[in-house]
Amino acid sequence: MKFTLPKLDYAYDALEPYIDAKTMELHHGKHHQAYLDKFNAVLEKNPQLKYDRAEELLMNLNKLEVSEDDRKVLKNHGGGFVNHAFFWKLMGPEKEVDNDLAAEIKKTFGSVDDFKTKFNSAAVGHFGSGWVWLVRDENKELKIYSLPNQDSPLTLGHQPVFCNDLWEHAYYLKYQNRRAEYIENWWNVLKLL
Numbered sequence: 001m002k003f004t005l006p007k008l009d010y011a012y013d014a015l016e017p018y019i020d021a022k023t024m025e026l027h028h029g030k031h032h033q034a035y036l037d038k039f040n041a042v043l044e045k046n047p048q049l050k051y052d053r054a055e056e057l058l059m060n061l062n063k064l065e066v067s068e069d070d071r072k073v074l075k076n077h078g079g080g081f082v083n084h085a086f087f088w089k090l091m092g093p094e095k096e097v098d099n100d101l102a103a104e105i106k107k108t109f110g111s112v113d114d115f116k117t118k119f120n121s122a123a124v125g126h127f128g129s130g131w132v133w134l135v136r137d138e139n140k141e142l143k144i145y146s147l148p149n150q151d152s153p154l155t156l157g158h159q160p161v162f163c164n165d166l167w168e169h170a171y172y173l174k175y176q177n178r179r180a181e182y183i184e185n186w187w188n189v190l191k192l193l
């Protein structure tokens with residue numbers, strides 16, 4: 001069981017001016033690759049783990065028969081691998097709005113604008129590194145929350161709908177300490193909404 005770095009569906013500069021090419025190049029080519037390499041190394045050490053999809057490892061993280069050290073690597077680097085692979089697919093230079101999702105968001109949060117305000121505030125308020133998530137919980141209801149580091153909603157039994165990366169490596173070259181500005185601009189490259 002060995003995973004490879006997924007190719008992007010767009011060029012590194014395709015998300016300009018909201019996300020700059022240099023950030024994309026480092027984020028995909030270096031950060032994502034580094035998560036992948038450590039993930040593959042721990043999988044190699046644990047041939048008893050037989051899953052076709054990396055997501056399944058995160059769903060079953062707490063019951064995997066591995067050492068606690070290896071479980072931590074799977075959580076951090078397996079999480080990093082899966083989260084980034086998911087994140088690249090959410091973004092693009094062209095909108096592909098999901099009208100069903102937009103309708104559900106209106107129903108749950110009042111309006112798309114109210115929803116974005118809540119999502120932004122969870123993102124800005126998150127302390128340290130992590131991700132902000134829109135998920136479906138165990139009752140299929142939409143929920144917004146942030147999680148630290150590379151923790152995945154899959155491990156909580158929730159289905160990710162979309163997410164934004166709050167690690168400084170995702171925005172620091174262009175936005176420096178202005179996380180709120182990055183989060184606001186990021187809606188321009190999210191395809192779904």
Ligand code: MN3
Pocket residue numbers: 027031084165167169170
């Ligand atoms: Mn990242």
